[in-house]
Amino acid sequence: MSTFLYRLGKSAYTKPWYFIISWIAILGVVLAILGVNGIHVTSDMKIEGTESQKVLDQLSAELPEASGGQASIVFTAPKDERLDTPERLSAITKAVNDVYNLEYVINAAELAAKAGASAAENAQGSAPQQGDGTAQATTGELPPFGPLMVNGVPVPGVMLASDGSVALFQFQFTVQQMSLPESVPDSVIDAAMSVEQTGIQALPSDSLSTKPSIGSTEAIGIAVAAVVLFMTLGSVVAAGLPLLTALMGVGISVGGAYAFSKFIHMTDLTPVLALMVGLAVGIDYSLFIVNRQRRMILDQGLSAREAASRAVGTAGSAVFFAGLTVIIALCGMLVIGIGFLSAMALVAALAVLVNVLVALTLLPALLGLLGERICSAKARTKSSTQTNKTAQGFAHRWVTAVAKGRWLVIIAVIVILGAAALPVAKMEMGIPSGATANLDTPSRQSYDAISNGFGEGFNGPLLLVAKPNGASDKVTPELLNGLVQDLGKHQNVSLVTPMGVNKTGDMAIISLIPKTGPTDAETKNLVREIRASDSSMALTYDVTVGVTGFTAINIDMSSKLAEVFPLYVGIIVILSLIILLLVFRSIIVPLKATVGFLLSVLATFGITTAVYQWGWLHSLFGFDTGGPLLSFMPIMVTGILYGLAMDYQVFLVSSMRESYVHGHHGTESVVHGYNQASRVVVAAAVIMVSVFAGFIFAHDIMIKQIGFALAIGILIDAFFVRMALVPAVMAVFGDKAWWLPKWLDRMLPNLDVEGDKLLAELKSQESAANIKAKPRRAY
Incomplete structure (x- = not known):
């Protein structure tokens, strides 16, 4: 090579x-x-095979109009004012109608008209039923909101808080967000913004927010x-x-x-x-x-x-x-x-x-x-x-001190990184939502306005699909009403709305609003309880209930990724041992490198949890509220950190091996090799940390978390593990660090990472050239 x-x-x-x-x-x-x-990119991250994705695929095939993405617009009045004045009601109605008239947006008013025209047929359970866009309370308590009324008629899809200060317009697309042209969310926002001329503020939901972009801070x-x-x-x-x-x-x-x-x-x-x-x-x-x-x-x-x-x-x-x-x-x-x-x-x-x-x-x-x-x-x-x-700079003094106090260094690094890893035990994963956006963003203001006016659960509605277990059974009005009533009795359910039945009459669609937020543990428990095949509701009505929607998809995604994470770490560990065995032809070096990598990864996730979940030093890193870590971040960061950590391992330890091969032994080879490579490795680490840290101040919380985790991970691995733990462990083992069984040595290919074969060939060529150029003596 x-x-x-x-x-x-x-x-x-x-x-x-x-x-x-x-x-x-x-x-x-x-x-x-x-x-x-x-450019064709999407914000949707679906995981095939999850329960929510299976239900969504089923809806797409059997009832496409119920499988589209959900979004909302919040209308808020100025302080101590109301939205239900004639001028503002007219503006809101116009904005709602403008949104409904857009392509890819389901018009709730038309659906309600269709449902009314076929009321007689629906009563017999032989045709699809559709909700009229208004939520139905299922508890005896009077909810602190109701439909927005104009001239005695409800505006489809819009609810008004009891104090009149905030209105929530929920609507649905005909397709998932990933399939929408980029212009559609922008058109929705433009239509909603027309109300602002009457003093109303229109706040789009997080699902309508713009895609992550690269800003000037990365420079x-x-x-x-x-x-x-x-x-x-x-x-x-x-x-x-x-x-x-x-x-x-x-x-x-x-x-x-x-x-x-x-x-x-x-x-x-x-x-x-x-x-x-x-x-x-x-x-x-x-x-x-x-x-x-x-x-x-x-x-x-x-x-x-x-x-x-x-x-x-x-x-x-x-x-x-x-x-x-x-x-x-x-x-x-x-x-x-x-x-x-x-x-x-x-x-x-x-x-x-x-x-x-x-x-x-x-x-x-x-x-x-x-x-x-x-x-x-x-x-x-x-x-x-x-x-x-002789070089007697800082690097030489540092590595000499590390070699002398090797056991103290090893213990200190393990204790420090072990302490940094402790928050991992409390790490929660999910997809950041409007709840974790900065306070000055429309996504966060929309989330807070919905939570204050209607309840936090309205930020994460669930879509339920109920099917009778009998092959020939149909969804009767009695069955649908019974399911709605039972669901409404759950202590963590705010509202339940029957949305309709498919044309064949064997599948019911129900909208459910939890009381808790999209990323709360109580919402995850609710989804699990609804899906349970042995729940009292499933047994009473002999039905199978599936749950989908943006919130359920994110819950399933986080669960799936947490499940496969140990598998991926296992793959990484095995890869690490094999690759480093081939590169360094040593047993000790791969084991030491892998243990050091695991320490740095655990410490990285511990610190990231403390900062982005617990909110430590949040103002320093440009965000306002802590929340769950990005669900796929641990897997992605582990893979990248592993590769980059091995970069430093290869450059630093190969220099030590090169010193060993060229006659330096014991601690001397560690010191000499460190002196040769440490300066450029430190510079490389500082560059990587700087590049990744530039993304910490991006607007998107997902980019922030990934940038922070990579920056802190490189910082820990380069300066604690490679610059301290590695020379300390190498000094402990000395020449034994390069031991390899002879039978294994014969089996492994020689990759010649240090270029020994090249240098030997060049030296041979130089010797041959010198002999050829040397003049012959005359006799």
């Missing part, structure tokens, strides 16, 4: 324009396809990365190369993901995640290669051409296997079998692959254009004056 990459690097350096033009052409093709196909991470690159590489020119190649890599990979989004189900978070990972690894991988080239020029006196070729052959080998590790970790998510997660994993893996290829081909081509200018005269002069000096 190292020999092949050496030749590839030399070819790219010698003929740079072939490679540069090729990559520009690839970018041009991606942009052309993107221009033709457009802060790139700016910090540029500063770190300049400090590490010592020149603006050298520092600019990793940034340029990383931008090319994410441009192609993220642009490619958008270009083909028409043909795959891709969530709006997928390209953002690919951008995060692509920027981080793209900058780091190029940094490793450029730094190695400069070291060879300054320390060994090689030409820029030979140094670049060798850097691609040696550091490039480590980049290749580090990138392969990230890709394998991400692709491991495919075994979980969750569609939207698989798409996220594949797109992120594509971003890593493209950045690896860019680092191994485009980067040496750009180095070829720079030539000897990659190292300034000042840097060469400074290096020559320090040739015979």
Whole structure:
């Protein structure tokens, strides 16, 4: 591998324009396809096989008009004023009618008219029944709201709080949100905003909010990365190369993901995640290669051409296997079998692959254009004056102290990370809703207005589907009324509304409003109780009741992801042991690396739980209210962190192994290897933390959580595990850390990550050239 990459690097350096033009052409093709196909992403994250998805699929097949997505608009009056004045009632009615007249929106008024025209037929139970858009109370208590009345007639789909200060307009689309054109939610909001001329405020629900976007705050991470690159590489020119190649890599990979989004189900978070990972690894991988080239020029006196070729052959080998590790970790998510997660994993893996290829081909081509200018005269002069000096900088003092106090360091790291991991025991997962949005956003204001005026449960209605268990049984009016009455008696049910029966008469649709919010544990328990096949209601009426709707889908998604998370961690651990065994040809190193990774992951989720669920330091990180963690975040972050942690493991420990192979033994090999690699690993970690941290201040809470978890995870893994725990454990084992049974040594392929074979071949060629050039003596 190292020999092949050496030749590839030399070819790219010698003929740079072939490679540069090729990559520009690839970018041009991606942009052309993107221009033709457009961008097609969705906010819906469905998991096939869950109970709620099965019910939704059944509704789509048998009663399509009941399977569409739900949304709402809240109308609020100024303080101490009412909405039910003639002018405001007229404005609200017009806005409601404008929304109903939009394409893809079900018109509740038309449904009510149809239901009235077929009332006689409905009474016989032979035709579909539809609600008129007004909720029906099922308890003896008078609810603190009622239908919005205009001239004695209720406005379909609209309820008014008893104090007249807030009205809730709930409506339904003909399809799920994922299938809606992007213009539909915008048209709904525009229609609703027409009421504001009368002093009313219109607040769209979270389901109508705009998709996550990339804002200006992410540029802060790139700016910090540029500063770190300049400090590490010592020149603006050298520092600019990793940034340029990383931008090319994410441009192609993220642009490619958008270009083909028409043909795959891709969530709006997928390209953002690919951008995060692509920027981080793209900058780091190029940094490793450029730094190695400069070291060879300054320390060994090689030409820029030979140094670049060798850097691609040696550091490039480590980049290749580090990138392969990230890709394998991400692709491991495919075994979980969750569609939207698989798409996220594949797109992120594509971003890593493209950045690896860019680092191994485009980067040496750009180095070829720079030539000897990659190292300034000042840097060469400074290096020559320090040739015979022993490095006694901070890194040397740190690793020496760690090696001496190795047991204390090991215990301290375990205690600190163990304490940080404690909140994991209380971690709750879900999909962030309007309840966790910032207070100044329409989504949060809508959520609070609904909660105050009608009850928190109105933010998360449930859709129930009841089917008699007998193959020939029908849903009679008595059966439907009995189900509605029994459901209404549950202590956590606010309202129950019968929505209708399908044409064949064997399936009833019921809308249910819980008393508790969409992410509350009580709502999850309610869904579980309604679904139970042995519940008193199911046994009394001999029916099977399914539950779907946005709230139920999110509950099922969180449950499914929590169920498969241990499986994925197991896959990651096994992968870790196998890959590191192949790379380092050691038993101790893979075990130590895997244990360190598990420590860092647990600590990461512990801190993330404390911040985003418990609300610690919330104002510092730009959010107002804590809530459940994003349900797929632990799986996604674990995969990415594993790959990135192994990057640092490969670069740091391979340097220690290289020192061991070249004659340094015991603690000396640890100290020497650490000195050689720690500076660039620290710089790479700071860059990654900066890039990920830039996403913490995005507007979307999901992007915030992912960015924070990745940033804090890299910080913990790089500085606590790799910079402290790794050298301490390596110092404990000394040369025994590289022990491998002989039978296993014979079985394993030699990947030559450190480039030993390449260096031996180059040395042999140099010796042969010297012998050939030596003049013969005349006799």
